[in-house]
Amino acid sequence: MCEFCSDEDFYQAFMDYLDDMERQGKTPDQDEGHMIAMKAAEAARRARRSPFICDPIET
Structure with missing residues (x-):
């Protein structure tokens, strides 16, 4: 099983990274x-x- 499927913290952190890159236009x-x-x-x-x-x- 991949890290995205088995680790919710990993998935959330990766999605946060992608969102941050998108906001910066990178x-x-x-x-x-x-x-x-x-x-x-x-x-x-x-x-x-x-x-x-x-x-x-x-005491």
């Missing part, structure tokens, strides 16, 4: 878009994985 580069989408999808996954931090309560 021709999108498929390789550049893929790298940007991979980095954005990984960042989105890391943001959702916030570690549980337990600070001791001082």
